[in-house]
Amino acid sequence: MIPVDFKERMKSYLGEKEYDDFLSSFDNDERYHSLRVNTLKCNGEDLKSKLLYIEKEVPWEEKGFYYEDAQPGKHPYHEAGLYYIQEPSAMAPVHFLDPKPGEKILDLCAAPGGKTTQIASYMNGEGILVTNEINRDRARILSLNVERLGIKNALVLNEDSAHLSEVFEGYFEKILVDAPCSGEGMFRKNDNAGDEWSLENVRACAVRQKEILSNAAKMLLPGGRLVYSTCTFSADENEETIFDFLFNNPDFHVVKVEKTGGIENGRKEFISDELFDRYASIDSGRADKCKEAVADSLRLWPHKLKGEGHFLCVLERDGELTRENVSSYVPGGRNIAAKPECTKVFEAFVKENISFDKKSFEIKRGRMVCGLKGGRSLNGLIYMFGDQLYLCPEDMPSVNGLKVMRGGLHLGTVKKDRFEPSHALALFLKSEDVCLYKDYPSDSSEIKSYLNGQTMKITDDTLDAASNQVKKDSKGWVLITTDSYSIGWAKAAGGMLKNHYPKGLRINY
Structure with missing residues (x-):
């Protein structure tokens, strides 16, 4: 059931003709299903040859594919982490974030993990990926998806954005804020979504989004990129949130990006006169400039492309991002290496069960260098979290003082004089990596x-x-x-x- 207030608001946004097309998309029984290949484990061509129902590429994500009349969630490949089932529109924000190996990246509102795992595939195991979810139950799901897809360089947290902004001020090169929203993009695929919707909730979401976006901005380096996105159509949560942010953060600007696959610009005309006049009374020149910039945000409309709909805006902080100004500072200090008696039992496990290059294997003071026969590596710092052994990049922020769900690659459990490998380690390894x-x-x-x-x-x-x-x-x-x-x-x-x-x-x- 689509709420009447929602219909009236969208009609006022779009006008009679486009509103009719928009509303017709909700009556259309056709749903667009897609999955995204996990390139940490396989490539698209391999998977297409095995899952013949994979069809056309998602235009804005070359590793995303539409499918019909199939249940990939029930296939063993899903449990093996070869793909993530993800709505096509939801793949767009990470495409425009443009993650790269070796970067320090934050996914601030990350559960259930679609965008986090997409970022990780771009990073190819190199760099630091901090991924966070404030709801603990949803953070557990996020952690399980990080495990399932064989990601080794992620720090999974269960924190609020305000605390993170204190710990990680000026730390990240790229940040994704896929903000919690009123979820209007869910109306097409979830018949009950409309029952929880109200104009009051939309306004409450907008207030929360402004706070989250402001906290995120504090964590971005000069020259860094921040992508804000929602799966809702409300201007309060989209264009107006960006307008408000730009006005109050003059060191940020909107990046014009190349559009594809039916993606359109955002609509500055959605900004209410009341909001604009309020800011224009403070500084009319800046208000005009911010309103014009909003037109370079992006809209994915369900009546114009194959997806449920999304909004996103690519923002950058003024300044130049160079390797020199990407600080070597590690928030909270580095993690403390595991004691020799713990690394010793793990070393014994490796020598008995892992197929490694003997010329490139060493565990010394908790630091491991391990070249696998399959061509990848298990390099990094080994540290203890309770009785659990983890491997993380040496410069991964300390887990101390943070609510941590997962800190790097979970290696397994130390049990007195023996070691029991984790499920996460199994999902990271390949057949050529083991004895x-x-x-x-x-x-x-x-x-x-x-x-x-x-x-x-x-x-x-x-x-x-x-x-x-x-x-x-x-x-x-x-x-x-x-x-x-x-x-x-x-x-x-x-x-x-x-x-x-x-x-x-x-x-x-």
Whole structure:
């Protein structure tokens, strides 16, 4: 049920003709479904050859693909983290953020993780990605998605923006603020979304968004880029929020970007006369300039492209961003390396179970250099979080004083004189990175049994001697893969594979 107040407001925005087209898009039964390939694990061409229902590319995201008449969320590839199911319009903000390997990037309002995992794929495991969600339950979901997609350089937090602005002032090169909003872009795909909508809630969201955006601005370096986005159509939460921000932050400007796929400019005429006059009474020249700049924000309208709708604005802070002014300062100081007795049991695990280049392996004072046979690396600082062992970039901000859900790559648990690897480590590794693995076809009953938590029997005993696939007489940790993509751990003993797929993730097919 679409609220009457919403209809009246949109009609006043768009005028009779365009309003009719806009409203007709809500009556259209056609929904646009898409997924985005996780390039940390595979590439688009590989996935397209395996999932034949993947169709045309999303115009503003080359790794995003539309699909129809399929349930990719129930495929083993989903559990292996090969893709993220994401609404097509929602892929646009990260495209315009333009993340790059080695940068320090913040995703401030990140759950459930679509944009965070998209940023991570652009970063390719290099740099610092701080991803935050104020709601603890949603932050847990965010952390699980970071794990599922095999991301090693993310610090997942459960904080409010005000506290973060104190800790990370002037730290980030790029920031995404996908602000919590009234969710008008959800009306098409969620029949109950309209029941929770009201003009009062729209105004309340706008107040909160201004506060979040102001806090985000404090954390951006001069010359840095900030993308603000929402999945709503309200000018209060979009053009007017940007107008307000520009007027009160004269060291920021809107960046003109190249549009594609039906994306249009924002509409300065949506700014109310009341708001404009209020700021014009303070400084009419600046008010005029800010209003003109709002026209360079972007709108994704559901009646003009294949998506549910989005708003975004690309902002930059005045100044020059160079490697010299990207501070080497680490907020909170660096993390403290794990004690030798903890790294020793992990080192033993690595030597027994990981296929690494012996010429490029060392753990010294908690710092690990480990070149994997598959060509990637496990380099960084090993530190303890309770009894859990993590690997993080050496300059990742300290976890002390922050509500942390995940700090880098979770390696596993230290249990007295032994080490038990984590599910996150399994999802990061590939078959060529381990001494033992077992591959099951994605359409097999065996992989379904594994994801259900069942113990598996080892049937292969005549494999080629050069193969690392587990045999009946094998012992130790085994990486389970599906069509060569890692999906979890098992432990081999006595011709059986004891299942270590996490109980909370198990699936009944």
